[in-house]
Amino acid sequence: MTVRKVRTRFAPSPTGYLHIGGVRTALFSWLYARHTGGDFILRVEDTDAQRSTEESTRQILDAMLWLGLDWDEGPFYQSKRLDLYREYIHKLVDQGKAYWCECSPEALEAMRSQALEKGDKPRYNRTCRHKGLGPGPGRVIRFATPGNGATSFDDQIKGRVTVSNEELDDFILLRSDDMPTYNVSVVIDDALMEMTHVIRGDDHVMNTPKQIQLYKALGSPLPVFGHVPMVLGKDRTRLSKRHGATSVTAYKDMGFLPEAVVNYLVRLSWSHGDQEIFSREELIEFFDIGDVGKSAAVFNPEKLLWLNHHYIKTGDTARLAALVPEFLELKGYPVPDREYLQKVVTDVRERTKTLEEIVDFGDFYFTEKEPPAELRRDFFKPDLALAFGTLVEKLRTVDPWEHAGLEEAVRGVLEETGLKFKILAQPMRVALTGKTVSPGIFEIMATLGRDRVLDRLSRAHACMRGS
């Protein structure tokens, strides 16, 4: 017996950037395909000509690639397949499974509000169903939804879902502007593209019975459905801009690493025992759509930050260093060579959670600036002048300019002056970095290099002597 190769897809509509919740669904779909050795197809649902833009499409594809969610086929564009949908829709009309309707939007609105007032369901009353109308201006084609019985399906995540056909409307297949609607184009495409598993957001559950009826009318085999729970904001409503950044691109721009975003998102409604950190390979090995939980998850930016910090702490420094220049340029700092950058990353990574923070926290590695007056006053005391003077002198001869030699030089100063390192350290830190919080003194000095260190220390020394 041959098992059909799994085929899943992601079908975004390019009406905006790639949403963090939407991409979680894409991730699940992608993982399921990869896990089963199947194919992942990308399809752009741009049948809404008013709201779709090429810019959005480009951004979405970029974001997918950035996260490493590659596709085996596509991207297919629904806007290029319009005639195909129309063909199938008209065939449905010919078979009596769909019909022309002349009800105006106003009439429908009136119908709806009336029904609502009476406490009925706001549905189309099927007035045109048996009129035997043909095409005409302002007319639409509606699906003749079977009126009795119930439609149910076994969702891979939610289990069996049943909806009475009474609830299904005679929904529109072809709009009066000759454009097919979402419900038809997805079904036709999913059928034609031979999707075996339709993995999508929870918000589509109620569309599924309608679509199943369409599959039946079209005579196409049904795919398996899997509706993944929503990602919610802190107030437990659907995640939106109100809750902060929601676009994948925004996280990239804030200095998040793609593996952190992926690792964070995959743990929303899915888990593998107590494991928190997953490599891409582990994800592909462990992920199964059937293990996805049923309940919605709240997006927690702090945990994302923790994961990002984890990957910054443990990532390859050369790669990290290569990602920093983009952020340096943004802040207007000159871009030093790779080797220097790599040392900076090594120095700061324990204390910076994002690429952006590497640049902010490590600003003193990239630019010269005087410590704030307040810090000069507090730390550059006259009684330290002697120590700083000898320190500068000793540092002139340190060779090689490395941690061990630097520490030795400082220790020499301590012995000569009888000072505790604790007393010397903060003033040194302020002199070298302009702040009271930084990486270790010796790491900083080693990375900064003799010239910069001598220069900054000398200035502090001069300040102590009151000149």
Next chain:
RNA sequence: GGUCCCAUCGUCUAGUGGCCUAGGACACUGGCCUCUCACGCCGGAGACAGGGGUUCGACUCCCCUUGGGACUACCA
């Protein structure tokens, strides 16, 4: 309103009838380490929404209540 879905610490979750005086992670917090801050390590506080059943035994199964969410377009 109707239909559908969901319900373990603040948050993400483990748990598939006895292993649970409920485990892990983020966040919070006490301590250790220490040149600052981090990192790391050790410790703490913190949850099975409520009520009925089923069962020798329920976080786990069933029902109700409550609470939350989704959908209810000539958007996708």
